[in-house]
Amino acid sequence: MLEWLRPYRRAALPGDISAGIVVAMMMIPQGMAYALVAGLPPAVGIYASIIPPLLYALFGTSTTQSVGPMAIISLMTASTLAPLATPGTALYGVLAAQLALLSGLVLLLCGLLRIGFLANFFSRPVMSGFTIGSAIVIAWGQLRTLIGGPIELGMRPHWPSILLGVGSLVLLLAARSHLAPLLRRLRVPAAAADVGSKLAPIAVVLGAMALVQQLGLVQMGVATTGAVPTGLPGLNLATSSQHWQALLQPALLIGFMVFLISMSGAQALALKRGGEKLVSNRELVGLGAANIGSALTGGFPVTGSLSRSAVNFAAGANTQLASMITAGLLALALVLPTGWLALLPLPTLAATIIVAVLGMLDLSTLRTAWHYDRADALALLATAGGVLLLGVEAGVLVGVALSMVVLIWRASRPHIAVLGRIHGTEHFRNVERYSAETTPGLLMLRVDAGLFFGNVDAVNERIDEELVAHAGTRHLVLVLSAVNAIDTSALFGLEELNSSLNRRGVLMHLAEVKGPVMDRLKESDLLGKLNGQVFLSAAIAWDQLAGSRAAGTPAAAAQPAGKP
Missing domain, CATH: 3.30.750.24 (STAS domain)
Structure with a gap:
């Protein structure tokens, strides 16, 4: 932290303040949505967005990384905990925090032992395949919430939920494709237009909450987040002694993915900042501390989010002070009356999740690999298929195994x-x-x-x-x-x-x-x-x-x- 705090200049403050405010507005619906993906109460998503970025700012080396809940890690959390406890129960929340604690300890130990180079054994095509498979799994899992009921023949559709969820989905997709160009045509600066398009979810969420209140949609059966507890999260030291062994292997896998996802986003933004230097082992320490902090405040595993980090960068973030401002604003949102958050409709949150993960369906890596190296392309497809058919953890293991097999096969047949x-x-x-x-x-x-x-x-x-x-x-x-x-x-x-x-x-x-x-x-x-x-x-x-x-x-x- 001292590396960016000591030379801090007043000229950097406006950018950090504006970025902190923008990301906080984005984080409220996104954090709550990703908590739902993990099988946790929506408020836990905000809890996991306060202490982790503060701790990452102490040790991390990326100036624009936004640490908090993320879709893929939330999905991995849910798939790990579902066989062990019922979502929504007290035990489920304890195990989520315990998983974050183990993942954080794994990351911290790897950073102290300087073994960040192990992440190089996960090829980019395999990582892309894992992302594609996870995005499809997450989007499919949210369809039930989007339409307010199960997707089964003979079931009566719940039209208020369908209209609200599908309407939110259409608005979000339209904003994603057309809002930024529209703002540019209205002579809004390009950077501001891009940030404005990223803030479309908060506008849609606020509009949906207004409809819930004005039209009495709760009485019609539209599900909402319910009451969000007022106040900051307390110190959480609860663990389950019966589940340490069951959580250890998933924690290793989640820690590995936390580092890979975070580093990929941080490296992309470092290039945009003119070659900002990232230290992989210090990133491991920062992410480890962030996950331990999430565990101690009742959260779940967190990582650097590429989408939020990109918004943070575009909004003018110069240092990690921007993330600290975001954390402060989120804490303030919990200290103030939170009754308004109870009106947030779950179909709209589901639409937010679907649009966010559909943005992860980038097929450019598959096209490039298919023309350049079919072995990499097949590894990508096999990893995506493994996630869809076998589950998230198995998909990751399939990807790692295929990366090693391709590497050994090539090395065994030299030119x-x-x-x-x-x-x-x-x-x-x-x-x-x-x-x-x-x-x-x-x-x-x-x-x-x-x-x-x-x-x-x-x-x-x-x-x-x-x-x-x-x-x-x-x-x-x-x-x-x-x-x-x-x-x-x-x-x-x-x-x-x-x-x-x-x-x-x-x-x-x-x-x-x-x-x-x-x-x-x-x-x-x-x-x-x-x-x-x-x-x-x-x-x-x-x-x-x-x-x-x-x-x-x-x-x-x-x-x-x-x-x-």
Whole structure:
């Protein structure tokens, strides 16, 4: 916090104040809606939006991150707790806070141990698939609330709820698509127009509350949030000793997703701010503290919200003071009389949730992956399908497993190119891509990956295939310019290859070995057993082995195999 507080300038204050007010207006309906998604009373969504951003401001490194309830994390919370307790009961609320506590401790521990790099094992296509699947699940789950009853044949429609819910949905969709352009045509500044369109939900909510009061819709059967307790949340230390073990694995998964979602939004906004520096391990600490704070005030797991953070940025936020102002205003809303919040109709809240999550259905990643890399596209679709068919947690595990499978599959089949010399130069290129010259008796192969236990057999098999295809080869040169590491299994594989080639009368040479790799090879027996030489470059190997040494090339450039 001191990093942005010490150099704080008065010029930044107006932007922070305006952003704090705007996000607070957005947060009231959104926080209550996401609490409903989590299976909790609407007021809990506001509780989870007060202390968490204050704690994140102490440790987090993003100046525009808005921490609080978020749709996907709310869905994961509901899917975790539903088998353990009935939504709306006291035990359910205790378990929600306990889940936030465990998730926070996991994040805090990861930050202190500096293992934020683990998030890199979740590929962007898999993350996109998870988001798409979750958005569909959330939207489908809100249809019952939107129309005021179950979606079943033979059921009598509840028209007041349907008209209010569908009407709110239409207005929100129209505002999402057309309000900002309309405001720009009315000569409203572009930034203000974008913020205004983001505040459409609060206008729709206020309008729906007015209709509920004026038309007596509660008496007609339209469900509302009900009474919201006045006052700030108290200190919550309640836990269930019987459920720690059941909540541990979901807490690990939720903590992982909290970090991924938060970092993706923070990085996008950091680029807009001109390369703001984010420290992943401090982000883990900040998010961990935020979730612990949510647990201690009766909340549920929270994360950085991309939509709210974007509004925060567009509204002029310069520092985390904007989020602290938002938290203060939300606390003030609870201190003042809260009777007006009881009139908030649930069909309108459902419409707000549906519109918010439909904005997460971004298919651009799928289109790009489909044309660029089908394996990534299939991983995306499988993750989305896993979320829809197997549930949120299973969908995440499917995504992580697929990411690892694709990574291992690619690493186990490295690209190997037959090299030839570009005429009149010292450049060597793949003969399948360039018009490059080769010479009888000399085969030059470039391995484009590190060598390890998972791919050494495949590399040796490919070398054997090339030797069969290039009958009469006397010299095999392995160009290792793209090899960053050789593990023990690969080392033994190369020694076996060298022995096999020696029996067949083929000399094996190495060229362009990187320094760190050479340092490791010096500690092995391979260089002493190598039946060929180690060359500084592919060009020197060509000159010496093809019998056409370039004028002026010193013979010393070819190192004896046993003296690297």
